[in-house]
Amino acid sequence: xxxxxxxxxxxxxxxxxxxxxxxxxxxxxxxxxxxxxxxxxxxxxxxxxxxxxxxxxxxxxxxxxxxxxxxxxxxxxxxxxxxxxxxxxxxxxxxxxxxxxxxxxxxxxxxxxxxxxxxxxxxxxxxxxxxxxxxxxxxxxxxxxxxxxxxxxxxxxxxxxxxxxxxxxxxxxxxxxxxxxxxxxxxxxxxxxxxxxxxxxxxxxxxxxxxxxxxxxxxxxxxxxxxxxxxxxxxxxxxxxxxxxxxxxxxxxxxxxxxxxxxxxxxxxxxxxxxxxxxxxxxxxxxxxxxxxxxxxxxxxxxxxxxxxxx
Numbered sequence: 001x002x003x004x005x006x007x008x009x010x011x012x013x014x015x016x017x018x019x020x021x022x023x024x025x026x027x028x029x030x031x032x033x034x035x036x037x038x039x040x041x042x043x044x045x046x047x048x049x050x051x052x053x054x055x056x057x058x059x060x061x062x063x064x065x066x067x068x069x070x071x072x073x074x075x076x077x078x079x080x081x082x083x084x085x086x087x088x089x090x091x092x093x094x095x096x097x098x099x100x101x102x103x104x105x106x107x108x109x110x111x112x113x114x115x116x117x118x119x120x121x122x123x124x125x126x127x128x129x130x131x132x133x134x135x136x137x138x139x140x141x142x143x144x145x146x147x148x149x150x151x152x153x154x155x156x157x158x159x160x161x162x163x164x165x166x167x168x169x170x171x172x173x174x175x176x177x178x179x180x181x182x183x184x185x186x187x188x189x190x191x192x193x194x195x196x197x198x199x200x201x202x203x204x205x206x207x208x209x210x211x212x213x214x215x216x217x218x219x220x221x222x223x224x225x226x227x228x229x230x231x232x233x234x235x236x237x238x239x240x241x242x243x244x245x246x247x248x249x250x251x252x253x254x255x256x257x258x259x260x261x262x263x264x265x266x267x268x269x270x271x272x273x274x275x276x277x278x279x280x281x282x283x284x285x286x287x288x289x290x291x292x293x294x295x296x297x298x299x300x301x302x303x304x305x306x307x308x309x310x311x
Contacts, residue, residue, distance in 0.1 A: 001081045001304070003268045004261050006282070006291070007069050007088035007095035012275025013061050015050035018068045022048070024297040027078060028071035031105065035067040038106040039113055043067060058194060059116035062091050063109045069095040069273030070105050072294055076272065079304035084265050085233075087226040087257045089278060090157075090198070091115075093247060099272075100221035102240055107216045111244075114212050118205035119248070123195025125204060130156060130167045130193050131177050135186030138164050138255070144179045148172050156198035157252045160284035165191070167199040202248040210245040231256035258285050270294050270303065 021028040022044065032044035046054050047064045054060055069092070076082075088096035094112050097103045103111070133141055138158040145153045145166060153168030153176045166176050173196075177188045195201065218240050224233035227243040229250035234243050258281070261269070269291040271278045282291045294303050 002084040003081065003270045004265065005073070005083040005086040005096065005099050006258075006269060006271045006278045007086065007092035007099070008065060008271065008273045008275050008278055009089035009091040010058070010061055010065065012273065012277050013055055013065055014274065015047075015052050015055055017047045017064065017274045018044070018071060019048040020296050021068070021071050021075075025071075025075050025300075027074050031071040031074055032067055034106060035063060035109045038109050039063060043109075057116075058120050059113055062112040062116040065091060065274060066095050066098070066109055066112050068295070070098050070108075072272050072300065073099055075300050076270075076294065076304060079300065081270075081304045083223050085224045085226070085261055087254075087261060088228075089254055089281075090228060090247065090252050092273070092278075093225070093228050093244065095273065096225045097218075097221065097240060097244075100223045100225050100235075102219050102221045102225070102237070104217065111209075111212060111216060115205075115209055115248075118208045119197060119202065120194050122202050122205040123193075126196070126201040127170065128152075128168055128196025128199065128201045129170050129173050130165055130191040130196060131173055132187075132189040132191060133164045133166060133177070133180045133185050134189070135162050136164060136180055136183060137161060138251075140183065141166060141176075141180065144183060145176050147179060148175045150175045152196075152200055154199045155251050156196075157254065158256065159252070159254045160281045161255065162186075163281070163284065167196040168201065169196065198248065198250060198252055200249060206245050206248040209248060210241070213241040213244055226257040226260055228252045228254070228257065231260055233260075254281060255285055258282055262286055262289060268292070 151169035151172035156167035157165035
């Protein structure tokens, strides 16, 4: 069986993530152990037992989600379920390149730890915030952001019809929220984040990430991976490096990415990793297309059947 793999990003984490996987499936347990070795810390313990205040720290959240996703990925591959294309939401783009064979898992988990550190530091150096806007489309929000005079604000996540996240300097985000409400937004929700992700305020983080990516081996992707910044497939090593660095400054064009995958190669779709955020977004984009979440042992059995060895 082959499917389009959708890999989740920050916000899908929860205390207890991966515990059942590691207990039931030795192959998944080995992925968590590899992450611990790569980082020199007990990431698995933070995933399985928390505390939540440690898990939600950006430099822990990002490797935690990637590790959970790759643990599921490895078991699916063993059971004969393979990706024919992939896309990951923000952080999840790294998981997608692991699925495509472009990044070794140990390199990817160290990269996303570094990415989390750089993003946090950029948030300290150039404070910013984010807000979710429900009920307006991306073009409308991008136009409203251009009207703001109080500072930098951008549409940062073009997630689905009627769900856009904006990002920028606090006063500018506040102004854009007021404009969105006046333009008919159903809800405008401030987000509890440590910086203005996917905006120009992340320029120092993008530079540091480019330097880190230059030191990592990147292989040609074995499948198309739809890049967040362009919503187009990326397969060549230098383009992968450039995509991952550019991503910190550019909007996550998730709706356009999913629409690309709906056309080529088309269903079926699997959300591979923790949470169910991407299932909700896909249904908002195209309610007719089924999507199966795969985050634990029972879901792996459902998708792949229980015939394969789990040792």
